[in-house]
Amino acid sequence: MKSRSLLVQVLTVNLLLVAGTVLVATVAVDVHFGALAKRREVLVLVLAVVATLLGNWLLLRRRFAPLDRMISTMETVDLASVHQDAIEPPVASAEVERLHGAFRRMIARLETERREAGRAVIRAQERERRRIAQDLHDEVNQALTAVSLRLQASIEHAPPELRGELTETKRLSAQAMEELLVLARQLRPSVLDDHGLLPALQSQIRDFSDQTGIRTTFNSRGTVPKLSPEQQLVIYRVMQESLSNIAQHSGAHKVDVELSFIGRTILRISDDGHGFATSRNGGLGLSGMRERALLAGGQLSIWSGEKQGTRVELAISR
Amino acid sequence: MSMRILVADDHGIVRAGIKLLLENQSDLSVVAEAADGIEAIEQALASHPDLCILDVGMPRMTGLQAARGIRAHLPDVRVLMLSMHDDERYLFEALKAGASGYVLKREADHALVGAVRAVGRGEAFLTNAAERSIIREWMADDSTGPAIPLTPREEEVVKLIAEAHTNAQIAELLHLSEKTVESHRANVLRKLGMRDRVELVRYAIRRGLVEP
Numbered sequence: 256m257k258s259r260s261l262l263v264q265v266l267t268v269n270l271l272l273v274a275g276t277v278l279v280a281t282v283a284v285d286v287h288f289g290a291l292a293k294r295r296e297v298l299v300l301v302l303a304v305v306a307t308l309l310g311n312w313l314l315l316r317r318r319f320a321p322l323d324r325m326i327s328t329m330e331t332v333d334l335a336s337v338h339q340d341a342i343e344p345p346v347a348s349a350e351v352e353r354l355h356g357a358f359r360r361m362i363a364r365l366e367t368e369r370r371e372a373g374r375a376v377i378r379a380q381e382r383e384r385r386r387i388a389q390d391l392h393d394e395v396n397q398a399l400t401a402v403s404l405r406l407q408a409s410i411e412h413a414p415p416e417l418r419g420e421l422t423e424t425k426r427l428s429a430q431a432m433e434e435l436l437v438l439a440r441q442l443r444p445s446v447l448d449d450h451g452l453l454p455a456l457q458s459q460i461r462d463f464s465d466q467t468g469i470r471t472t473f474n475s476r477g478t479v480p481k482l483s484p485e486q487q488l489v490i491y492r493v494m495q496e497s498l499s500n501i502a503q504h505s506g507a508h509k510v511d512v513e514l515s516f517i518g519r520t521i522l523r524i525s526d527d528g529h530g531f532a533t534s535r536n537g538g539l540g541l542s543g544m545r546e547r548a549l550l551a552g553g554q555l556s557i558w559s560g561e562k563q564g565t566r567v568e569l570a571i572s573r
Numbered sequence: 574m575s576m577r578i579l580v581a582d583d584h585g586i587v588r589a590g591i592k593l594l595l596e597n598q599s600d601l602s603v604v605a606e607a608a609d610g611i612e613a614i615e616q617a618l619a620s621h622p623d624l625c626i627l628d629v630g631m632p633r634m635t636g637l638q639a640a641r642g643i644r645a646h647l648p649d650v651r652v653l654m655l656s657m658h659d660d661e662r663y664l665f666e667a668l669k670a671g672a673s674g675y676v677l678k679r680e681a682d683h684a685l686v687g688a689v690r691a692v693g694r695g696e697a698f699l700t701n702a703a704e705r706s707i708i709r710e711w712m713a714d715d716s717t718g719p720a721i722p723l724t725p726r727e728e729e730v731v732k733l734i735a736e737a738h739t740n741a742q743i744a745e746l747l748h749l750s751e752k753t754v755e756s757h758r759a760n761v762l763r764k765l766g767m768r769d770r771v772e773l774v775r776y777a778i779r780r781g782l783v784e785p
Contacts, residue, residue, distance in 0.1 A: 393784075397678075400584075401587050401589065403590075403681070404593065405590050406682065408593045408594040412597065448778065448779070
């Protein structure tokens with residue numbers, strides 16, 4: 256059975272109480288219902304009961320309104336973009352205020368925990384990527400180097416009919432090496448640690464432009480402030496993800512990247528591609544970027560539309 | 574008479590591949606091998622080769638440091654640096670350290686033998702990728718990179734500190750007294766304006782002295 260709302264339950268109880276009181280009172284004062292002259296009194300009594308109920312309902316509804324609002328806030332609250340101020344403080348009874356306080360504290364705790372968990376996940380992910388990149392770079396590629404060297408040695412000794420085949424094998428091994436290097440570079444932005452943010456972004460743009468042939472400009476304004484490693488990484492990864500989306504989906508011919516350190520830090524990547532409907536952007540790694548931005552204290556905005564290009568903007572306030 | 578060569582790389586399989594390829598040539602012979610920079614210097618002093626092929630990134634002492642050491646003791650020995658596959662960062666430093674050639678590992682299969690012969694003849698040798706990288710850096714930055722405030726000896730100490738060797742171990746590896754190592758350590762921290770080992774490790778990674 257569906258439980259009735261609190262308002263209905265209280266009203267029902269009140270109705271029964273008032274009706275009961277009226278009944279007992281009439282019996283006590285010995286009203287004679289039989290008499291025709293008393294009809295008006297009965298009518299007055301019924302009207303009084305109805306008026307009481309109506310007043311009751313109006314007053315109670317006002318008292319219960321904050322509770323309703325709180326429930327809908329609780330139902331719709333989005334942990335991914337929660338703002339404490341959005342949860343309006345109620346002017347109501349002590350109980351509702353307590354409930355509200357408890358809710359706020361719970362949200363704050365959840366938010367902190369979520370943030371910490373998110374950070375831990377990203378840190379673990381970066382660590383894992385770093386390790387894989389290192390392995391690819393140090394172990395797999397060294398092995399491939401050895402393979403290439405040995406194949407070269409074999410080619411020099413091989414009978415002519417085998418040479419073509421061996422050369423082809425060597426070419427394949429060189430190709431595998433190239434691919435591994437690109438992969439390792441994407442996994443671990445070692446230039447970020449070694450040379451800092453700007454050179455890392457520049458070399459990423461250069462690689463992108465070389466690989467895709469898309470004309471790419473890079474402008475930076477202001478001096479680089481002290482950014483935490485987390486913030487540098489989010490800037491690097493947002494650009495990486497955006498460029499990879501552009502290369503795969505946009506059909507763009509030109510990309511402009513702007514990095515401004517005037518006031519707050521803003522990274523802006525705009526392309527002239529065919530864009531996409533921003534409502535369905537789940538598959539483009541954008542939600543992952545949003546999450547990362549949020550965890551580093553930044554905010555990601557995306558403007559796009561069919562045939563209008565795409566603009567991705569990351570803002571980090573200090 | 575064939576050219577006598579020392580091969581130093583911390584990866585045994587790469588060393589073996591290089592050896593196989595070089596031994597294929599009648600005019601080249603590998604006379605010594607080493608798995609790190611310190612061993613490379615020792616082997617070079619013991620066998621006095623004509624040419625040393627040194628991998629840039631090795632433990633205990635990098636190829637760059639070993640090149641400096643070898644060139645200091647044996648100025649007539651030529652050095653050819655072999656670098657990580659995509660790492661053109663240490664090109665300038667390699668040349669400054671006295672190397673006459675710089676070959677990326679991914680180009681080693683077709684470029685190494687030619688490079689060895691060219692450097693053996695006393696010429697400089699850079700692979701295409703290395704040349705491109707020089708030009709690119711030249712165009713991107715008109716200064717020639719940040720000045721290195723440390724002496725080669727101090728850099729050697731920094732690398733070993735970053736690799737978590739104790740003062741006593743460092744003293745033994747570099748044939749120094751512990752006191753000297755300590756004063757090197759203090760000088761380095763003062764010169765770089767750093768407080769502790771953690772900052773020093775970070776510096777060592779940035780300078781390519783150790784792998785992160």
